[in-house]
Amino acid sequence: MSKEFNRVQIGSDATTRLRMLKGDTQITPNFLCRIGLCYSLNEPRPPNPAQYDSDGQTFNRYTLLGEHDALYMAMLKERLLQEGLDPEEDLEDQFVAHLNRGVIRVFGNIDNLDDFYNLIPNGLKETSVDAAGDAE
Amino acid sequence: MKLNKLVITDFGPYRGRNEFDLKTTPESPVILFGGRNGAGKTTLFQGIQICLHGRSALGRRTSEGEYKDLVRSKLHDYPDESATEASIRLEFEYAHMGEVDHYTVTRSWRDRGKSIVENLDVRRNGNLPSDLDKEQWEDFLKELIPPGVSQLFFFDGEKIQELATAIEDDDSFEDSLLSLLGLELVDRLDADLSIYVSQKIDESGVEGINEELNELRETEEEFKQEMADLQDARTTREEELAEVEEKIDSKEAQIAKEGGAYADKREELKDRRVELDTKIDRRKDDIRSIVTGAYPFALAPDLCQSVVDRLQTESEQQEQAAARERLSEELDTLLAQDNLLTETDIPDDASEQITTRIRTAMEDRLVEGSTESKLLHQFSATQRQEMYSLVDQALNDVPAELGEATTEMESMVRERQQIEEKLGRAPDKEVLSPLVDELNDLTERRGALKSELEDLEEEIGKMETKLSRLENQIENKRKEKSEVEGVSERANLANRVQAVLKEYREEIAEEKLRQLESVLSERYLALSNKSEFYDKVVVEEGQLNIFVETIHGNRKPQSDLSAGERQIFATSLLWALAEISGRPLPFIVDTPLGRLDQPHRENLVQNFFPEASHQVLVFSTDTEIDNQHYDDLSESVAQAYHLDYNEMDGCTDVSTGYFWSGNPDSEKASIEGVTQ
Numbered sequence: 131m132s133k134e135f136n137r138v139q140i141g142s143d144a145t146t147r148l149r150m151l152k153g154d155t156q157i158t159p160n161f162l163c164r165i166g167l168c169y170s171l172n173e174p175r176p177p178n179p180a181q182y183d184s185d186g187q188t189f190n191r192y193t194l195l196g197e198h199d200a201l202y203m204a205m206l207k208e209r210l211l212q213e214g215l216d217p218e219e220d221l222e223d224q225f226v227a228h229l230n231r232g233v234i235r236v237f238g239n240i241d242n243l244d245d246f247y248n249l250i251p252n253g254l255k256e257t258s259v260d261a262a263g264d265a266e
Numbered sequence: 267m268k269l270n271k272l273v274i275t276d277f278g279p280y281r282g283r284n285e286f287d288l289k290t291t292p293e294s295p296v297i298l299f300g301g302r303n304g305a306g307k308t309t310l311f312q313g314i315q316i317c318l319h320g321r322s323a324l325g326r327r328t329s330e331g332e333y334k335d336l337v338r339s340k341l342h343d344y345p346d347e348s349a350t351e352a353s354i355r356l357e358f359e360y361a362h363m364g365e366v367d368h369y370t371v372t373r374s375w376r377d378r379g380k381s382i383v384e385n386l387d388v389r390r391n392g393n394l395p396s397d398l399d400k401e402q403w404e405d406f407l408k409e410l411i412p413p414g415v416s417q418l419f420f421f422d423g424e425k426i427q428e429l430a431t432a433i434e435d436d437d438s439f440e441d442s443l444l445s446l447l448g449l450e451l452v453d454r455l456d457a458d459l460s461i462y463v464s465q466k467i468d469e470s471g472v473e474g475i476n477e478e479l480n481e482l483r484e485t486e487e488e489f490k491q492e493m494a495d496l497q498d499a500r501t502t503r504e505e506e507l508a509e510v511e512e513k514i515d516s517k518e519a520q521i522a523k524e525g526g527a528y529a530d531k532r533e534e535l536k537d538r539r540v541e542l543d544t545k546i547d548r549r550k551d552d553i554r555s556i557v558t559g560a561y562p563f564a565l566a567p568d569l570c571q572s573v574v575d576r577l578q579t580e581s582e583q584q585e586q587a588a589a590r591e592r593l594s595e596e597l598d599t600l601l602a603q604d605n606l607l608t609e610t611d612i613p614d615d616a617s618e619q620i621t622t623r624i625r626t627a628m629e630d631r632l633v634e635g636s637t638e639s640k641l642l643h644q645f646s647a648t649q650r651q652e653m654y655s656l657v658d659q660a661l662n663d664v665p666a667e668l669g670e671a672t673t674e675m676e677s678m679v680r681e682r683q684q685i686e687e688k689l690g691r692a693p694d695k696e697v698l699s700p701l702v703d704e705l706n707d708l709t710e711r712r713g714a715l716k717s718e719l720e721d722l723e724e725e726i727g728k729m730e731t732k733l734s735r736l737e738n739q740i741e742n743k744r745k746e747k748s749e750v751e752g753v754s755e756r757a758n759l760a761n762r763v764q765a766v767l768k769e770y771r772e773e774i775a776e777e778k779l780r781q782l783e784s785v786l787s788e789r790y791l792a793l794s795n796k797s798e799f800y801d802k803v804v805v806e807e808g809q810l811n812i813f814v815e816t817i818h819g820n821r822k823p824q825s826d827l828s829a830g831e832r833q834i835f836a837t838s839l840l841w842a843l844a845e846i847s848g849r850p851l852p853f854i855v856d857t858p859l860g861r862l863d864q865p866h867r868e869n870l871v872q873n874f875f876p877e878a879s880h881q882v883l884v885f886s887t888d889t890e891i892d893n894q895h896y897d898d899l900s901e902s903v904a905q906a907y908h909l910d911y912n913e914m915d916g917c918t919d920v921s922t923g924y925f926w927s928g929n930p931d932s933e934k935a936s937i938e939g940v941t942q
Contacts, residue, residue, distance in 0.1 A: 153724070155554075156550075156554065157554060157557060157558060161557065161558040164562040165557065165561065165562045165565065167562065168562035168563060168564075168565040168566045169562075169565045169566070171565075171566045171569050172565050172566035172567075172568070172569060198560075198563075198656060200645055200649045200652070200653060201563065201570075201573070201652075201653045201656055201657070202562075203644075204573045204577070204644075204645065204653060205563075205566060205569050205570065205573055207640075207644075208569060208572050208573045208576060209569060211640055212572070217640070243550050243553045243554065243557075243672075243675070244553075244672055244675060244676055244679075246553060246556075246557050246561065246668065246672070247665075247668045247669055247672040249565055250564050250565060250664075250665050250668070251565070251567060253567070254564060254567050254661060254665050255665050255669065
């Protein structure tokens with residue numbers, strides 16, 4: 131199995147943004163983190179773990195990722211494999227880095243609940259909007 | 267304590283094994299050793315002390331080297347060479363808590379050329395004392411018979427001489443006195459407490475902690491003040507908000523009354539607004555539930571797809587590998603059956619070719635791929651199925667559902683905005699226009715107040731976090747402080763104990779001195795030949811000045827007594843001290859009569875030896891306890907030994923009886939001594 135870790139500590143920057151995002155959307159930090167993680171995973175450039183401090187909020191990994199833990203981890207490992215990183219050794223650092231970057235980016239793009247839809251990549255939206263349009 | 271037997275082997279002038287029976291009875295408490303100078307009286311006297319206390323018997327200033335040198339010099343000289351081993355064994359009984367234990371203490375030495383090796387052996391009632399380690403024996407003996415106290419019971423003429431000339435400033439006398447008074451222990455406790463106190467005070471750092479604590483408390487005060495300010499601000503805003511809302515209600519009512527059709531329209535719009543608010547809220551909930559579900563995965567569709575692809579590829583490869591293996595096995599089994607082809611018409615050489623072809627064809631159909639599994643092995647089949655359906659949901663359902671919900675909400679929000687605008691628009695009628703303007707102002711004010719309140723709530727929330735963190739810090743500091751104070755509390759306690767000890771020491775010293783005074787008076791008068799003239803002995807506190815008071819009330823310093831008188835005085839002092847020590851130990855007296863005149867000797871022989879203790883060992887020359895005295899004493903003598911130095915052989919012969927006592931019991935006693 132992978133190198134297990136339970137405790138996840140994000141940076142102070144991300145922590146502040148999570149609090150403000152929660153104010154804007156009434157969505158709790160755990161969910162916002164999942165959104166941030168995936169958002170960051172979709173970015174082409176890898177994050178830089180050294181860029182973030184670890185003075186922020188602490189999460190329990192399993193409350194953070196919830197029932198879909200497996201898929202989140204699978205995606206992260208897939209990405210690490212694609213980047214030629216070690217999916218065990220680099221897992222924790224990369225996970226935290228993605229979390230930090232993702233949360234900060236998401237914060238820049240979300241003012242209220244309407245904006246979540248805009249985060250979905252366009253390719254996916256067009257086909258589904260078409261499909262939705264067809265269905266109507 | 268009562269001595270029963272002394273065995274001395276190759277020590278001093280004693281050649282081989284020499285046994286002395288020391289048993290006495292209450293009627294006959296005296297054991298008499300007679301010997302001329304150099305016969306070995308002092309060796310015997312010292313031997314008993316050395317046996318019990320080893321090096322400490324020689325006084326605390328004796329070094330280990332000096333002690334070993336002394337022991338070496340005491341190894342008995344045989345005509346050709348010195349003995350290489352020597353030992354002293356003492357058997358005694360000791361009453362403790364009403365029970366009498368029999369002890370045997372053996373101290374033996376071996377000459378190892380450069381060094382002397384000492385060995386101590388202690389038996390209680392014939393057994394090794396189970397409650398003591400070998401290392402503790404020495405200390406145990408010191409507890410049993412404290413060296414300080416034993417000085418009072420072991421004394422020789424020389425010591426009495428010393429004591430007689432310088433009671434005031436004699437160290438050993440003072441030591442003995444202190445230990446007698448039970449003050450040695452008190453002094454040691456006092457010293458230990460001092461060390462304890464100074465250590466404890468070093469450990470604590472109460473002042474530093476107090477400073478830190480004060481700083482923390484100041485910060486806490488500031489925070490609390492800020493918090494109070496914030497809460498005040500909130501209350502003000504809340505009151506104003508309530509006021510504004512009340513005004514809005516009354517304005518609305520006024521407009522409704524005055525406005526007619528315009529008012530009806532307003533009501534309609536307001537109803538629609540409420541309806542929209544509900545719907546918007548519902549849509550918001552929808553969006554939230556999507557966003558907190560599979561939504562995140564929709565943000566990284568390519569990666570999701572890669573995961574699915576990889577898992578599927580790996581899983582197919584695994585299946586293929588399994589199938590290949592299984593087929594190959596089946597084929598092996600099948601072809602191993604001889605009759606499969608032999609029963610046909612195919613010739614033997616062809617059949618082998620056929621089987622090879624079948625195998626190759628089969629294996630070609632199932633191409634072996636890479637069996638390296640990177641992700642698959644980490645997830646169970648169920649987990650994989652869940653992932654597939656999750657990805658499917660995220661990539662297909664989520665965008666559509668979220669898109670729909672968002673679009674609907676946006677259009678509703680837009681409609682709501684239009685309604686707000688319409689509601690804010692002033693009517694045509696002049697009466698209403700100012701009312702509506704006022705209403706709009708009030709509504710604006712309400713909005714501002716609400717957002718201010720939200721900001722305040724957030725500030726208050728933050729302040730609460732800061733305060734609770736600070737309270738934790740303060741709590742921790744306080745714990746630290748109370749621990750430190752606990753330390754200084756104990757230090758205080760130790761200080762108080764020291765104060766009490768000081769008082770105790772003074773009181774007990776006073777009490778013991780009064781006791782000494784009275785016992786000493788009695789003993790001195792019993793031995794002195796001026797008992798008619800002297801009334802009592804006075805001991806002054808502090809400097810321990812000792813006076814003899816005459817019947818006329820005149821005081822005479824002890825140092826003004828004549829040499830002989832002082833010797834008698836010293837003897838009675840030792841006797842008195844021994845008595846008030848409360849320790850029933852045997853008296854062992856070496857050459858006690860040296861300087862005394864005849865009357866004093868008589869006093870000593872008649873009053874002191876038989877009375878001094880339950881057991882008295884006297885080492886004497888023939889001129890001290892002479893024929894006359896021996897007769898006086900003989901009733902009290904349980905056993906007498908004659909120590910005679912044999913110059914021819916260079917050793918001391920021991921026989922029972924005194925110098926000239928042609929004691930007919932001599933032979934018999936000797937045999938008894940040995941058999942016992």
